[in-house]
Amino acid sequence: DAKTTQPPSMDCAEGRAANLPCNHSTISGNEYVYWYRQIHSQGPQYIIHGLKNNETNEMASLIITEDRKSSTLILPHATLRDTAVYYCIVDNNAGNMLTFGGGTRLMVKP
Amino acid sequence: KAGVTQTPRYLIKTRGQQVTLSCSPISGHRSVSWYQQTPGQGLQFLFEYFSETQRNKGNFPGRFSGRQFSNSRSEMNVSTLELGDSALYLCASSLGTLYTEAFFGQGTRLTVV
Secondary structure: OOOOEOOOEEEEEOOOOEEEEEEOOOOOOOOEEEEEEEOOOOOOEEEEEEOOOOEEOOOOEEEEOOOOOEEEEEEOOOOHHHOEEEEEEEEOOOOOOOOOOOOEEEEEEO | OOOOEEEOOEEEEOOOOOEEEEEEOOOOOOEEEEEEEEOOOEEEEEEEEEOOEEEEEOOOOOOEEEEEOOOOOEEEEEOOOOHHHOEEEEEEEEOOOOOOOOEEOOOEEEEEO
C-alpha cells in the first residue's frame, strides 16, 4: 500500500505557482520522498527527491516539513504542459521499487 | 543519451496466449524495473532486475516472469494471458545504487481479446 496521501485533483492558473501537498505521516528515518509526474499516455517522469532538507532543481522545489510528515512540491510558474498526474512516493529501496498511490491530477488552465 | 526503449509499443493478443515484452535501459544503468498500469489498479510494481538477478518482486502471479541479460536489457513474459492482463506495461531503468531516480520508457500497451 502507498504510504502517502494526496488530493485527487487540483487546478492552477497558467503562470502561477502550483503547490502540490503530500502527507506521509508514517515515514521512517531512512525513507526519501520522491516526486514523479505522468503526462497522459507517457511513462512517468522523475521530478525531484529529498530526505529532510528542501531541494530545488530546474523543474521544481521540494519543501519537507521539519517532522518530515508532509511535503509540498512547488512548480514556480506552471504552464499548460505541466498538466499531469503528480505522484508523491516514499521510498527506502534505492528508487527501484516504487509504490505509486493515486496521485494528484493537476490541471493548469489558461 | 538515448532513453529507455520499450518494444513493441502496441500489442494485441488472444486469451491463453503468451507474450514477451522487451526493454532496453539507458546505457550504464544496471537496474531494470517493470510496472503494470491499469485504470482500476493504477501503477503497480512487478519486479526489478539488477545485474541479471531478480532483486525485488511485487505481488503478481507466477504467470508474470522476467529476465535480464548481461547487457542489462530485460524482457518480461506473461503466459496464459487473461483479459485482465490488458494494461500499459512500463519499464524503468536506474543506476541501481541508493536513492537515484528511475527513468521510464513509453510503455507497451497490451490488449488481450
